[in-house]
Amino acid sequence: MKADAPILFFDSGVGGLSVLEPVRALLPTAPIVYVADSAAYPYGTKTEAEIAMRVPALLGRLVERFQPRLIVIACNTACTIALDHVRAALDLPVVGTVPAIKPAAEATKSGVIGILGTEATIRQPYVDDLAARFASHCTVVRHGSARLVDLAEAKLAGETVAVEDVRRAALPLFEQAGAGGMDSVVLACTHFPLLRDELGAAFPGLAWVDGGAGIARRVQHLTRDQPWPAQYPGGVAVFTGRIPFAPLLTALSAYGIADIRTI
Ligand code: DGL
Numbered sequence: 001m002k003a004d005a006p007i008l009f010f011d012s013g014v015g016g017l018s019v020l021e022p023v024r025a026l027l028p029t030a031p032i033v034y035v036a037d038s039a040a041y042p043y044g045t046k047t048e049a050e051i052a053m054r055v056p057a058l059l060g061r062l063v064e065r066f067q068p069r070l071i072v073i074a075c076n077t078a079c080t081i082a083l084d085h086v087r088a089a090l091d092l093p094v095v096g097t098v099p100a101i102k103p104a105a106e107a108t109k110s111g112v113i114g115i116l117g118t119e120a121t122i123r124q125p126y127v128d129d130l131a132a133r134f135a136s137h138c139t140v141v142r143h144g145s146a147r148l149v150d151l152a153e154a155k156l157a158g159e160t161v162a163v164e165d166v167r168r169a170a171l172p173l174f175e176q177a178g179a180g181g182m183d184s185v186v187l188a189c190t191h192f193p194l195l196r197d198e199l200g201a202a203f204p205g206l207a208w209v210d211g212g213a214g215i216a217r218r219v220q221h222l223t224r225d226q227p228w229p230a231q232y233p234g235g236v237a238v239f240t241g242r243i244p245f246a247p248l249l250t251a252l253s254a255y256g257i258a259d260i261r262t263i
Helices: 017-026 048-066 076-089 101-107 125-134 146-156 163-174 192-202 212-222 246-254
Strands: 007-011 032-036 070-073 112-117 139-144 184-187 207-209 235-239 257-262
Touching (some): 007 017, 007 048, 017 032, 017 070, 017 212, 032 048, 048 070, 048 076, 070 076, 070 212, 101 184, 101 207, 112 125, 139 163, 146 246, 184 192, 192 207, 246 257
Parallel strands (some): 007 032, 032 235, 235 257
16 A cells, blocks of 8 residues: 555535545545546436446546545445445445434434435435434434535535525425424535534524544544555545636635646
């Protein structure tokens, strides 16, 4: 293993930055390649077949190009549909991001938890299975929102995001039968932790649970015997669509990424 071999983060857009951040906190000199599949954004409104066709093939090309030591698929939609296909296709460790139902079910006092994800994620059997395994003692309600994903992208692109817009997009989660008394919400899309402040202001007093810290510990564990550069070499962001506008480039630099490319 070469010290300069990167960790490759993959998402449809900027959501994976919410996973990159805790990983960088544990591994501050790790070389980073952050890939946003912006040409196919958003994933959450696509079909299972589209995601299952696209993601393993694209990751295969990215592995050839960047020779990463490990991949983090920082996207619940891609993972709940295609994680097994990706692992079968690639010969390197792949860390997935799936809804953090287990910690939410452990933390809830009321026994009512919400899952806020994309439309594609919340309908996956993978999520049914997680709920059955870890939250069978809870009432679990779900809502998928493409609007919240767009709002997170807008925020990172420098736009002002109103708390009222976030509230309106997430409200159907709380209006469902059985949702009364909900005290924990799983942020089952990596874009949503980027809106944690707005969500907290819109719906005060709830616990918002995401998998970022657990994924960071997993990456640290899997790379525990590997060498790292003495200093952070700077991160690379790769967009499959056009280069984003200046405010997003500024936001990326706050995550340690200044080298922006397209493929
Ligand atoms: N960030 C992604 C997720 O975790 C997908 C958002 C999208 O492209 O719809 O599900």
